[in-house]
Amino acid sequence: xxxxxxxxxxxxxxxxxxxxxxxxxxxxxxxxxxxxxxxxxxxxxxxxxxxxxxxxxxxxxxxxxxxxxxxxxxxxxxxxxxxxxxxxxxxxxxxxxxxx
Numbered sequence: 001x002x003x004x005x006x007x008x009x010x011x012x013x014x015x016x017x018x019x020x021x022x023x024x025x026x027x028x029x030x031x032x033x034x035x036x037x038x039x040x041x042x043x044x045x046x047x048x049x050x051x052x053x054x055x056x057x058x059x060x061x062x063x064x065x066x067x068x069x070x071x072x073x074x075x076x077x078x079x080x081x082x083x084x085x086x087x088x089x090x091x092x093x094x095x096x097x098x099x100x
Contacts, residue, residue, distance in 0.1 A: 003063055006063040006066065007060060010056050010058075010062070010063060011060065012056070013053075013059065014057055015056075016056070017054075020046075021046050021050060021053065022049075024045065033096060036096050037095070043095060046091075047091025048088055048092075051084040051085060051090075051091070052084065055080060055084035058080030059077070061080075
């Protein structure tokens with residue numbers, strides 16, 4: 001059952017990432033996007049969406065890897081989460097001028 005939750009959360013997070021990449025940033029909290037200029041909305045959405053998509057896809061990959069080897073999960077999830085959070089933090093600091 002735990003493995004199935006990896007797949008479900010991976011699909012949900014990946015979908016949110018794709019929505020953000022396409023320029024719809026309404027799924028991001030208002031306090032996280034209030035300082036984004038109108039001309040930077042698509043760039044901000046791509047940065048945040050890419051990070052979110054990386055994390056979502058890593059959960060889907062982890063679902064399939066969980067049937068092969070449990071140890072491989074750390075080698076997929078941890079780097080993907082670090083890289084995904086890096087993209088998100090880049091977007092936050094560059095286009096929102098801070099975390100909040």
